[in-house]
Amino acid sequence: MNWTDERVEKLKKLWSEGLSASQIAAQLGGVSRNAVIGKVHRLNLPGRAKAGGTATAARTPKRTASAPRAPAYTSRVATRTVARQQGATMLKEEIEVDAVNEITYRPAANVVVPISRRLGLTELTERTCKWPVGDPLKDDFHFCGNDSPDSSPYCTYHQRMAYQPVHDRRRNNG
DNA sequence: CCCTGATTCGC
DNA sequence: GCGAATCAGG
Secondary structure (H helix, E strand, C coil): CCCCHHHHHHHHHHHHCCCCHHHHHHHHCCCCHHHHHHHHHHCCCCCCCCCCCCCCCCCCCCCCCCCCCCCCCCCCCCCCCCCCCCHHHHHHHHHHHHHHHHHHHCCCCCCCCCCCCCECHHHCCCCECCCEECCCCCCCCEECCCECHHHCCCCHHHHHHHCCCHHHHCCCCC
């Protein structure tokens, strides 16, 4: 896949929105996360200051094949302790809050739904539960997102539901 | 082991 | 310019 103007534009947009390279790669399709990161650098887009993933300042390359190279970044110096978290970390915070609310405000729920990570489409990976929750036509639709063992499509909880006859799960959906 | 981004260098 | 391999870290 080549970098058309369209794809580059989308890359810029998603990157600025704080999506991770792998998420962007997934959304663009046909490229690896490395490709995305490489492109980001080539475009001179701002890296991730220090939040979320890592980006622990300029790492000292051990790999010196030819010439010792000048530091690629002059800036990146502004080490400001931003409170704003990104990516997985930010998501985690939301999850915990939601989980608490769920348990606290729904004590009467018949069969308690396991804690859901409330993941959106872009957050699903090969090992997250892909059990859909809610009405796909409404905007609160999401996926369970819990860890699923052995790269199976559902977590252990939803795995059971998936193979039960519809009339057995009754309306305990989700 | 899962993930994150950063860098190098052969292509 | 591209991106796999590799590195460094959470």
